[in-house]
Amino acid sequence: MENERLSKILVDRDLAALGDAFVNLVYSLALTRQTGRPKGSKVGNKVLAEAVRRVGLRELLPKRLDRHVIGDSAEALLAYAWLEKLISVDECAEALMRGLDQPVEAFARLLALVAERVKTGLRAEG
Amino acid sequence: MENERLSKILVDRDLAALGDAFVNLVYSLALTRQTGRPKGSKVGNKVLAEAVRRVGLRELLPKRLDRHVIGDSAEALLAYAWLEKLISVDECAEALMRGLDQPVEAFARLLALVAERVKTGLRAEG
Numbered sequence: 001m002e003n004e005r006l007s008k009i010l011v012d013r014d015l016a017a018l019g020d021a022f023v024n025l026v027y028s029l030a031l032t033r034q035t036g037r038p039k040g041s042k043v044g045n046k047v048l049a050e051a052v053r054r055v056g057l058r059e060l061l062p063k064r065l066d067r068h069v070i071g072d073s074a075e076a077l078l079a080y081a082w083l084e085k086l087i088s089v090d091e092c093a094e095a096l097m098r099g100l101d102q103p104v105e106a107f108a109r110l111l112a113l114v115a116e117r118v119k120t121g122l123r124a125e126g
Numbered sequence: 127m128e129n130e131r132l133s134k135i136l137v138d139r140d141l142a143a144l145g146d147a148f149v150n151l152v153y154s155l156a157l158t159r160q161t162g163r164p165k166g167s168k169v170g171n172k173v174l175a176e177a178v179r180r181v182g183l184r185e186l187l188p189k190r191l192d193r194h195v196i197g198d199s200a201e202a203l204l205a206y207a208w209l210e211k212l213i214s215v216d217e218c219a220e221a222l223m224r225g226l227d228q229p230v231e232a233f234a235r236l237l238a239l240v241a242e243r244v245k246t247g248l249r250a251e252g
Binding site for chain 2: 019020037041
């Protein structure tokens with residue numbers, strides 16, 4: 001049941017649109033903190049799609065999706081968690097900072113953390 | 127003296143790069159709260175450049191700049207204030223929400239608020 005609701009979040013295109021802005025900011029903040037200089041950077045869809053697969057969220061999505069839609073699901077999940085106050089901008093940046101040389105792993109760890117919190121939140125709601 | 131330091135912030139290209147991501151997120155969050163549905167949107171350079179002029183910050187920039195660079199100065203200022211914890215994502219979204227139908231005015235108000243806090247911060251530092 002949680003998985004059903006999580007699946008709905010993952011394919012929400014409006015959440016993905018907000019999540020695109022969210023992901024770019026937390027990634028840029030992580031780079032800024034790591035380098036000690038302000039940085040602005042975008043996260044490629046390939047990185048996000050691979051992180052989604054790595055963390056097992058791909059199985060909650062419909063079959064036969066292109067990479068773009070799979071990457072969007074990461075953005076949707078992060079935006080949902082942020083709007084629901086399950087995670088903050090700071091926390092995401094901190095989580096990403098450890099391991100920015102391997103962004104797929106960094107995002108996979110962040111997604112695993114966030115998916116767990118979202119599931120726990122959904123469980124608590126009944 | 128404050129103005130000199132403020133001028134340096136306004137033309138910092140690294141700050142502007144981070145600020146681009148910041149501005150898109152706070153604007154998207156403001157739209158999300160106003161409409162009650164998640165939204166992702168980018169802020170046009172024209173809007174930001176016009177807001178910079180409206181609030182008198184244009185005078186702190188070099189002469190003969192194109193609109194793009196003027197718009198960047200708004201992003202740089204907002205990123206600086208955010209990194210220095212003079213303003214939060216939430217606060218920016220709240221400030222923008224009142225008047226999203228007139229985005230130039232909304233950003234001008236936000237820039238005036240932030241410029242004042244940055245100046246006060248710079249004064250406090252001596």
